[in-house]
Amino acid sequence: MGKRFLLIALILALAVLGGTAKVLHTSEPQTEGPAQTGDRAEPASADDPAEADENAPQYYTLSFIGDCTLASVPYYRNSPVGFEAVVGKNYDYPFAQTAQFFEDDDLTFANLECALTDSNQAAEKTFLFKAPQDYAKIMSSGSVEFVSLANNHVMDYGQQGYDDTLAALEAEGIDWIGRDEWLVYELPGGLRLGIYSEFYDHVNEVRTQVSQLRHTDADFVIAAFHWGQEGQYQPNSDQIEKAHTAIDCGADFVYGSHPHTVQPIEIYKGVPIYYSFGNWIFGGNTNPSDTDTFFLRMTLALYPEDRHVEIVSLENVPCAFSGTAGSNNYQPVALEEGSEAYERVLSKLGGDFSGANLTISYGLGKDD
Secondary structure, eight states: OOOOBOOOBOOOOOOOOOOOOEEEEESSOOOOOOOOOOOOOOOOOTTOGGGGOTTOOEEEEEEEEEEEEOSOOGGGTTSTTSHHHHHTTOTTSTTTTTGGGTTTSSEEEEEEOSEEOOOOOOOSSSOOOEEOGGGHHHHHHTTOOEEEOOSSSTTTTHHHHHHHHHHHHHHTTOEEEOTTEEEEEEOTTSOEEEEEEESSOOHHHHHHHHHHHHTTTOSEEEEEEEOSOTTOSSOOHHHHHHHHHHHHTTOSEEEEESSSSBOOEEEETTEEEEOOBOEEEETTOSSOSOOEEEEEEEEEEEETTTTEEEEEEEEEEEEESOSSTTSOOSOOEEOOTTSHHHHHHHHHHHTOOOOOOOOOOOSSOSOO
């Protein structure tokens, strides 16, 4: 497979690629997801030597964002400052300042952390997140093509809520992966992404699942984990063990979500681990104390002859998940390069941040 990691860059460059996608096969039977369409980059010119090279690389751009919670907790559901009141039916609103970063890539990947349903059969738990099914349009408006449902809120309204969520995603042409399973997902031009999503699995199951995925025809394996402790700025031992195990078994990239904070990047055996992307769109808090987040733009090169893949660049773009200070307007924005907030996000990614961990309040969460 011969991966070579050429460059890790903290830049704001954009690559223009796009196209269709399809699910090839999965660890368990699933319905094939719908396709998305778009425009490919222009081919090499006739006088370009690469045109004659049968093994000339094909380039792909993947974008990764953090948790997308498209709902308030029940206490704030009817509040004028709640997510539902601020967004209303303006589906373009949450991604209004950032959609341009994702509309021309090959794939934008997110963690969808809510149920899209009208069900009232709520689980017995502190925090419950549900949004109307038409809120799937928020994700499609933001050019998100693929979501992980491996998290602790997608089942907040039981099997009916889960089934409604899948129907809502399908209606918007958004593909998905569920809890503790894997699939192979083909991008236009032929790049085959192996994607494993984990929430409940023990490390031994991680080892089994990733090993199985590595032995498929996937060119590049992504292990997506929902893990860690909320509010912490450093990964815990479970995160580290699972990430290293996944890489030892053949993962080429590790995507982390759940802590609601930005956690450091680790390079283990040449493979990048993003322990936590933090929140991207977060309806669960009207006045969060930490709005730091970022998105990752990854450029891959696929060499058709032997199908080895190189990570050409990792571009980390510091952002805030609210565009207003002192409140949450539920609209992520890119931060100004060199600003205090911009540098703080980079310090969190670099593991140099020394601030106190967040205190997570567990009040006002339930349906009362």
